[in-house]
Amino acid sequence: MVRSSSRSGSARRLVAGALSVALVAGMAGSSVAVAQDQPYAGTTLNILMEDLTETQYIADLLPEFEAQTGIKVVFELVPYSNMYEKLVPQLSGPEGSGSYDVVAVDYYWPGEFARSGWMLPLDEWIARDAVDLSGIIPASFDVNGRVDGQTYYIPYYPYPMGIVYRTDLGIEIPETMDEFVEYAKSLKTDEIYGLAMQGAPTDPIAMEWLNFLFANGGDLYAEDLKTPAVNDEIGQKALAQYLDLIDNAAQTGAAGANLDDASATFAEGRAAMMVTYVTIFAGLFQNPDVSAVVDLWDVAPMPGTHQGNVGVWSFGVPKSAKSPDAAWEFVKWVTSEPVARARALKGGSPIYGAFYSDPEILALFPYLSKAAEILGAGKGLPLITKQQDLVATLGRELSEAASKRKSPQEALDAIAAKLAELADE
Amino acid sequence: MTAAQLPGDRSRGLAMRWRFLVPLLVALLLVDGFPLVYALVGSFQRFLLSGADLSRPFIGLENYTSFLGSDAFGNAAWNTIVLSVSVVTLETVIAFGLALLLTLPGLRFRGIYLLILMVPLLLSPVAVGLSWRLILHPDLGILNWVLGLAGIPKMAWLADANLALPTIIAVDVWHETAVLVLMFYAGLSALPREPLEAARVDGAGAIRSLVHMTIPLMAPIIVVAVLIRLVSAVKTYDLVYILTRGGPGTATETLSFLIWRTGLAGPLDIGQAAAGSIVLLIAIVFLTVLLLRATDRIGAA
Numbered sequence: 001m002v003r004s005s006s007r008s009g010s011a012r013r014l015v016a017g018a019l020s021v022a023l024v025a026g027m028a029g030s031s032v033a034v035a036q037d038q039p040y041a042g043t044t045l046n047i048l049m050e051d052l053t054e055t056q057y058i059a060d061l062l063p064e065f066e067a068q069t070g071i072k073v074v075f076e077l078v079p080y081s082n083m084y085e086k087l088v089p090q091l092s093g094p095e096g097s098g099s100y101d102v103v104a105v106d107y108y109w110p111g112e113f114a115r116s117g118w119m120l121p122l123d124e125w126i127a128r129d130a131v132d133l134s135g136i137i138p139a140s141f142d143v144n145g146r147v148d149g150q151t152y153y154i155p156y157y158p159y160p161m162g163i164v165y166r167t168d169l170g171i172e173i174p175e176t177m178d179e180f181v182e183y184a185k186s187l188k189t190d191e192i193y194g195l196a197m198q199g200a201p202t203d204p205i206a207m208e209w210l211n212f213l214f215a216n217g218g219d220l221y222a223e224d225l226k227t228p229a230v231n232d233e234i235g236q237k238a239l240a241q242y243l244d245l246i247d248n249a250a251q252t253g254a255a256g257a258n259l260d261d262a263s264a265t266f267a268e269g270r271a272a273m274m275v276t277y278v279t280i281f282a283g284l285f286q287n288p289d290v291s292a293v294v295d296l297w298d299v300a301p302m303p304g305t306h307q308g309n310v311g312v313w314s315f316g317v318p319k320s321a322k323s324p325d326a327a328w329e330f331v332k333w334v335t336s337e338p339v340a341r342a343r344a345l346k347g348g349s350p351i352y353g354a355f356y357s358d359p360e361i362l363a364l365f366p367y368l369s370k371a372a373e374i375l376g377a378g379k380g381l382p383l384i385t386k387q388q389d390l391v392a393t394l395g396r397e398l399s400e401a402a403s404k405r406k407s408p409q410e411a412l413d414a415i416a417a418k419l420a421e422l423a424d425e
Numbered sequence: 426m427t428a429a430q431l432p433g434d435r436s437r438g439l440a441m442r443w444r445f446l447v448p449l450l451v452a453l454l455l456v457d458g459f460p461l462v463y464a465l466v467g468s469f470q471r472f473l474l475s476g477a478d479l480s481r482p483f484i485g486l487e488n489y490t491s492f493l494g495s496d497a498f499g500n501a502a503w504n505t506i507v508l509s510v511s512v513v514t515l516e517t518v519i520a521f522g523l524a525l526l527l528t529l530p531g532l533r534f535r536g537i538y539l540l541i542l543m544v545p546l547l548l549s550p551v552a553v554g555l556s557w558r559l560i561l562h563p564d565l566g567i568l569n570w571v572l573g574l575a576g577i578p579k580m581a582w583l584a585d586a587n588l589a590l591p592t593i594i595a596v597d598v599w600h601e602t603a604v605l606v607l608m609f610y611a612g613l614s615a616l617p618r619e620p621l622e623a624a625r626v627d628g629a630g631a632i633r634s635l636v637h638m639t640i641p642l643m644a645p646i647i648v649v650a651v652l653i654r655l656v657s658a659v660k661t662y663d664l665v666y667i668l669t670r671g672g673p674g675t676a677t678e679t680l681s682f683l684i685w686r687t688g689l690a691g692p693l694d695i696g697q698a699a700a701g702s703i704v705l706l707i708a709i710v711f712l713t714v715l716l717l718r719a720t721d722r723i724g725a726a
Binding site for chain 1: 474475476477479562563564565569579580581582583584585586589669670671672673674675676686689690691692693
């Protein structure tokens with residue numbers, strides 16, 4: 001999901017100053033002291049990363065990793081929409097041939113990457129090094145960690161979706177989805193939109209609409225994970241609600257807007273609410289240079305079932321990695337509790353459950369206490385092999401409906417046909 | 426040129442033409458031959474990039490039938506035709522008009538006009554696409570702001586299914602017209618003066634001499650320019666990728682974009698994408714044959 005490329009200027013500083021080194025060294029205690037044992041010193045790791053704040057928080061901490069291990073890490077920063085198409089040709093190549101040593105994996109890639117034989121299983125390394133992963137929210141391993149009983153990825157940040165809304169407009173999020181739709185429409189005036197929406201194909205609209213589906217109690221598949229359920233009555237209702245909002249509550253051009261567009265609309269103070277990733281905005285909405293809503297926003301779960309779409313980013317080591325052992329050192333380091341906490345203190349989205357009740361973190365980012373509920377209630381995508389194909393089809397067909405090129409039923413039926421096909425693969 | 430000379434000239438011209446082509450053919454074989462054969466072989470295979478079963482059995486024409494038989498192909502083919510015909514027509518007319526103005530005798534600041542006209546040509550399509558995305562942004566873009574001053578309501582240029590393709594056509598015209606201006610300007614500058622002056626002395630008006638003298642004299646250049654531009658328009662991918670990603674829905678999907686998303690952005694079906702590429706290649710070869718025939722015919726005339 002993309003998410004925000006708005007920090008691209010500063011994000012290109014891959015090596016931050018000594019300040020962050022000192023900060024983490026202090027927190028990590030004696031971790032710097034092992035500097036004499038550096039079997040991978042001089043190795044360079046190349047990693048493709050999405051250009052957004054969470055990546056920047058990691059980049060800021062890299063000098064500590066370098067000092068500890070002698071391993072140099074180079075981030076290649078791209079917008080989200082370019083990641084998959086850049087990764088696939090590298091991952092599908094022969095062993096040791098790829099450009100990337102570590103892969104950041106979004107929550108609808110793990111099945112495809114692992115089952116295509118592109119990733120190294122991590123269980124032996126985890127056991128060998130006695131890595132303690134117990135603090136990481138266990139459910140995140142189900143979404144983007146384990147595939148067919150083996151651990152291929154270590155989660156490093158979750159992105160639960162819910163509602164971000166303005167606290168200075170007297171907004172009260174209604175109980176049901178029907179009320180929410182009417183409410184969002186009623187909030188639209190000449191000055192402000194009811195809802196900043198992201199209806200562009202393919203990822204933005206797919207991610208946004210899944211919240212409508214889940215909040216109405218629907219799902220893509222029935223419980224057997226084989227029979228498509230997306231085009232049942234609940235799916236129809238969820239799509240009708242969504243289209244109503246695109247036409248009558250959202251900003252002009254919402255059907256072509258991505259996350260950056262919608263976030264900019266909200267940051268400018270031109271929207272009352274937004275259905276979006278509730279934990280990634282500290283760096284944007286709290287930045288007075290670009291935001292008119294500093295301290296004027298909070299987060300809430302979806303109405304209805306309170307279930308939102310929850311994604312997880314994880315790190316894995318591809319078979320095509322040139323330096324898999326050094327790559328594992330990086331994955332271990334970046335997902336370790338002290339480093340994860342240092343990221344959380346910068347405004348990151350915590351993957352360790354305890355951080356959501358950590359007083360020091362909550363004092364800085366109070367919205368995280370609500371985000372914990374949203375995270376707990378939400379759900380991800382079914383772990384079929386071709387999840388990317390599923391999301392691409394979902395986004396394209398929903399966009400056909402949003403732009404009135406297909407009736408909602410035709411679009412849902414086309415999605416269901418694809419789901420049936422993908423369930424068999 | 427007498428009738429007796431003609432056949433010999435033509436056959437010698439033909440032989441020369443092939444001889445000139447030899448270095449190019451060798452280079453093409455090396456650089457393009459291998460990928461082309463690989464794609465051709467792949468187009469007859471079940472060739473998936475991901476999944477548990479990555480074997481590549483031959484499946485006959487299945488990739489072709491499923492690519493050509495899909496609704497997505499019909500839609501993309503139609504979009505490609507609309508886009509190509511529109512941009513080539515608009516760009517040719519606009520470019521010819523601009524080139525005529527640029528060759529007006531006694532025109533001042535000709536160099537400055539040429540420089541300004543060349544600017545879009547110097548920009549990469551990606552930079553053009555990104556700039557226009559900002560200009561066309563419904564809320565923050567300058568275009569809607571300017572229109573708003575005249576009381577015109579905000580338009581969702583890239584999000585409205587009826588506006589998106591025309592908008593891409595307009596951006597393409599902005600970007601690509603300069604190429605044709607250059608070709609026409611060069612052609613017009615090289616036209617023989619005598620016939621045009623003779624026409625003027627005989628009392629032909631500007632329009633008459635344009636229609637009866639300038640355009641026929643320019644015909645070879647116009648035909649070549651149109652066909653070169655047509656071949657590149659049929660392959661349009663970058664502007665679509667940057668501006669709309671084929672959306673809204675599939676309203677702006679071109680054949681190249683469809684091939685890309687089949688191969689690299691969804692099903693990772695390289696076999697079907699290869700079949701699509703071969704189909705597109707055949708279409709382009711057909712256009713190129715037209716180009717060669719047309720230049721031959723005009724050369725003969």
